[in-house]
Amino acid sequence: MRPAATVILLRDGAGGPEVFLQHRVAQMDFAAGMTVFPGGGVDRRDADASIAWQGPPPEEWAAHFDCDPALARALACAAVRETFEESGVLLAGEASGAVVGDTGRFREARRALVSRQLSLAEFLTGTGLVLRADLLRPWAHWLTPRGESRRYDTRFFLAALPEGQCADGETTEAVGSGWQQPADALADARAGRTTVLPPTWVALAELAELGSVADALAAERSIRRITPRLIRDDRGLRVDIDGQEFTL
Structure with a gap:
């Protein structure tokens, strides 16, 4: 099972917090046609210990995600890399502490990261x-x-859109992207206008209960591993999460 990282990007909108969502192309090997948050599998180079780091140490992330510090570090690095590759949002800063603003000057580096010509450490x-x-x-x-042919062990991170940065849809993995209030995204899924995986559905429902990005960032989280169960019968395809069923 491949480790993966997903980042829920948030910003405050006029009607409350908004989340950045992407609509994956139909030709993808995993989650084809689904509405998702930016993210992807951990690359072996994400484990490079030379990657400059600022913030809670890997040991702290390991405690949150019930894994060893080396994997925790790789997960955080994958989260930052994938978010930059897929949305142009860069969760990085100067050694002095200032967070990166406009990321347009890193456009070529972003392409090189996507093509794997450049590692995050480089x-x-x-x-x-x-x-x-x-x-x-x-x-x-x-x-x-x-029972799924391709399985991922995915940790979900939350992050606020840094000031001065913009999230875009410049990725070949999505046919569209944009900001939406969690409740509206759920309404689209319930109406069949979009299709979301269970983790996305649950995260949107949780975020819909929060009044601001600050509330989301301050929320106390008790992380536990969740494995949904797929049910296929004459009623169609459903998923069971701790005894609660959702229709896909």
């Missing part, structure tokens, strides 16, 4: 930046249901 070293683990919050831990 990118940060070349730009003099450090990974800002303090901009992330632990949110959830989900496993792909048993």
Whole structure:
């Protein structure tokens, strides 16, 4: 089972907090056509211990996500890398402590990261930046249901959109993307206008209960590993999460 990292990006909108969602292309090997948060599998180079780091140490993340510190570090690095690759949002900063603003000057480096011509460690070293683990919050831990051909062990992080940055849809993995209030995203899923995986559904429902980005960042989370159970019968495809069923 491949470890993976997903980042729930938030910003405050006129009607409350908004979340950044992407609509994956139909040709993807995993979650094809689904509405998702940015994220992906951990690359072996995400475990590079030379990656400049600022914020809670890997040991703290390991305690949140019930894993060893080396994996916890790789997960946080994958979260930052994937978010930058898929949305252009960079959770990094200067050694002095200032968070990166406009990321347009890193456009070529972003393409090189996507093509794997450049590693996260090489990118940060070349730009003099450090990974800002303090901009992330632990949110959830989900496993792909048993019986699926491709399974992921995914940790979910939460992050606020840094000031001066913009999230975009410049990725070949999505046909569209944008900001939406969690309640509206859930309404689209219930109406069949979009399709979301169980972890996305649950996260949106949790975020819909919060009044601001600050509330979300301050929320006390008790992370436990969740493995949904898929049910296929004459009623269609459903998923069971701790005894509660959802229709997909």
